[in-house]
Amino acid sequence: MLFGxxxxxxxxxxxxxxxxxxxxxxxxxxxxxxxxSGIWLTGxxxxxxxxxxxxxxxxxxxxxxxxxxxxxRIKGDVVLRHDTGYLYCxxxxxxxxxNVVMAYGNVHIKAxxxxxxxxxSLQYNGNTKIAKVWGNVKLIDNQTIVTTDSLDFNRRSQIAxxxxxxxxxxxxxxxxxxxxxxxxxxxxxxxxxxxxLINPDYIMNSDTLMYNTVTEIxxxxxxxxxxxxxxxxxxxxxxxxxxxxxxxxRFRYGAxxxxxxQLLTGDTVYYERLNGxxxxxxxxxxxDTVQHIALTGNYGEMKRKRGIGFMxxxxxxxxxxxxxxxxxxxxxxKAYFDPEEDQQKxxxxxxxxxxxxFRKDLQGACDSLVYHRSDxxxxxxxxxxxWSGKNQLTADTITLTIRNGELDTMVMYKSAFIISRxxxxxxxxxxxxxxxxxxxxxxxxxxxxxGNSETIYFARxxxxxxxxxxxxxxxxxxxxVDDNDIHTITYxxxxxxxxxxxxxxxxxxxxxxxxxxxEDQRPKMKEEIxx
Numbered sequence: 001m002l003f004g005x006x007x008x009x010x011x012x013x014x015x016x017x018x019x020x021x022x023x024x025x026x027x028x029x030x031x032x033x034x035x036x037s038g039i040w041l042t043g044x045x046x047x048x049x050x051x052x053x054x055x056x057x058x059x060x061x062x063x064x065x066x067x068x069x070x071x072x073r074i075k076g077d078v079v080l081r082h083d084t085g086y087l088y089c090x091x092x093x094x095x096x097x098x099n100v101v102m103a104y105g106n107v108h109i110k111a112x113x114x115x116x117x118x119x120x121s122l123q124y125n126g127n128t129k130i131a132k133v134w135g136n137v138k139l140i141d142n143q144t145i146v147t148t149d150s151l152d153f154n155r156r157s158q159i160a161x162x163x164x165x166x167x168x169x170x171x172x173x174x175x176x177x178x179x180x181x182x183x184x185x186x187x188x189x190x191x192x193x194x195x196x197l198i199n200p201d202y203i204m205n206s207d208t209l210m211y212n213t214v215t216e217i218x219x220x221x222x223x224x225x226x227x228x229x230x231x232x233x234x235x236x237x238x239x240x241x242x243x244x245x246x247x248x249x250r251f252r253y254g255a256x257x258x259x260x261x262q263l264l265t266g267d268t269v270y271y272e273r274l275n276g277x278x279x280x281x282x283x284x285x286x287x288d289t290v291q292h293i294a295l296t297g298n299y300g301e302m303k304r305k306r307g308i309g310f311m312x313x314x315x316x317x318x319x320x321x322x323x324x325x326x327x328x329x330x331x332x333x334k335a336y337f338d339p340e341e342d343q344q345k346x347x348x349x350x351x352x353x354x355x356x357x358f359r360k361d362l363q364g365a366c367d368s369l370v371y372h373r374s375d376x377x378x379x380x381x382x383x384x385x386x387w388s389g390k391n392q393l394t395a396d397t398i399t400l401t402i403r404n405g406e407l408d409t410m411v412m413y414k415s416a417f418i419i420s421r422x423x424x425x426x427x428x429x430x431x432x433x434x435x436x437x438x439x440x441x442x443x444x445x446x447x448x449x450x451g452n453s454e455t456i457y458f459a460r461x462x463x464x465x466x467x468x469x470x471x472x473x474x475x476x477x478x479x480x481v482d483d484n485d486i487h488t489i490t491y492x493x494x495x496x497x498x499x500x501x502x503x504x505x506x507x508x509x510x511x512x513x514x515x516x517x518x519e520d521q522r523p524k525m526k527e528e529i530x531x
Contacts, residue, residue: 051083051126058079061074071095072094073093075090078091078092087109089105089107090106091103092104101122102123104120109153111184115141117131119134119138121135128154130152130155131155133152134149135149137150137162141187144187145170148164158185160181161181161182164178168189175209180192189210191206191208202226204218204242206222216245217244220242224236224237234257235258236256237254237269238253239253240269248271249269249271257278262289264280265280266280266285276303276339277302279300293335295310295311297315299313305339307344308336315351317330319371319402323405326359328356328358329354329356330369332352334349347374348370349371356530358526358529362407364386364387365384367384376402380397387522389443391418391444392522393410393435394415394418410436410437410439414434421517427511430453430486431449433451434450445481450475452475453473453477454471466502469499469501470498474493476492477495
């Protein structure tokens with residue numbers, strides 16, 4: 001029940017309507033009383049806060065009705081007091097009825113022990129506690145100096161602001177902006193539109209910036225660029241902070257840090273400029289713009305003084321080429337560069353644990369991989385495998401050389417093995433101690449096998465009719481490949497073997513020792529390297 005006692009009878013619709021109306025009137029009146037009390041309390045407090053401007057000292061004082069009603073003219077070494085603040089000037093007009101003073105010549109407001117405001121002219125309202133100063137304005141608060149043409153200062157809120165360009169000097173930092181607000185209690189500046197911060201080491205341009213004069217930390221809330229004086233470093237960000245004293249920063253929303261030929265970028269970037277140390281989170285990238293090598297992932301670090309950078313969490317290394325880039329993935333990918341070089345170009349890249357790579361004409365997998373930029377060679381270790389067209393190539397160790405963006409040579413050391421599927425779902429196989437494979441226009445065209453060469457080869461007519469199955473042995477052999485199929489095999493030094501009809505060879509003799517078909521590990525597209 002909202003009102004009264006329950007009579008045991010169900011109220012009618014009309015009774016419920018009347019009760020709800022009474023409820024609404026009663027609570028509306030209560031809210032009105034609360035609001036009225038608040039307005040009265042606020043006004044009463046404001047009235048208690050209002051005090052008169054008092055003349056402390058002057059050389060001359062006069063009152064002339066012609067000047068204006070209730071206006072006192074004060075001249076010579078004028079000192080006025082309002083609450084705990086003092087106003088000094090050469091001359092002034094004081095209206096103690098409206099509690100307003102106009103001051104001229106060498107105007108000086110001493111707001112506190114540390115805060116002083118200077119200018120040519122001033123209007124001060126003792127009721128609102130707002131001072132408007134113009135002409136050669138200077139605000140000094142400890143080691144911070146603000147200069148502008150005109151400035152407003154609210155003694156009640158302790159906020160000063162300008163709207164027509166101003167300059168702030170704090171320690172070694174000089175800031176210029178069109179609009180500025182200074183929160184004197186917090187020692188914080190808020191700047192808007194065409195903000196420039198000049199430091200002995202760099203220049204900062206921003207759309208919106210907040211600066212703390214005690215910590216000397218700048219906070220960005222809009223597009224911002226930071227460029228070092230030697231043009232070696234440059235930073236772009238939209239949101240973040242920069243400790244100008246320690247040269248430490250943290251940026252968000254696609255921050256970009258350029259150092260010579262390197263780019264460090266990501267959703268969030270932490271950067272120590274003097275140490276050259278950076279951390280990057282989510283959509284992270286380290287890019288060598290000269291060598292065209294990139295590392296991407298969701299967490300990375302850059303240690304410039306040690307010449308190391310790395311990525312993890314979906315880490316990817318990219319060898320960027322105009323026609324076909326190579327993408328490799330591993331648990332961790334590291335980049336090495338010479339910290340003493342002018343451009344600090346990446347000279348080597350290492351990917352380790354569960355490595356896969358993809359390029360349209362070449363795919364591969366291994367446990368660990370090293371790429372040397374000097375000779376554009378990839379070294380694959382621990383159970384490596386490469387797929388080129390229909391061919392699967394394995395060995396204990398594989399090196400792959402890329403020249404001018406195209407595959408050049410591949411060397412397979414120890415237990416080299418090449419497998420390709422035949423049309424009959426059987427497998428052509430080539431095995432030897434070592435192999436060298438040669439590429440032409442990114443296609444495998446010649447293979448040289450050295451030491452203990454073996455082959456199982458399905459010989460066919462031009463119409464693909466099976467002639468027989470060659471099982472041959474030789475010391476060395478030379479193989480030519482056409483359109484990813486074996487075209488000819490030349491056996492060198494005492495070849496031996498047999499051409500078997502299909503029905504005369506045992507299924508066990510169709511596979512060479514250590515045969516392993518690994519097609520299920522092959523990445524068919526770039527996204528599959530992350531399996």
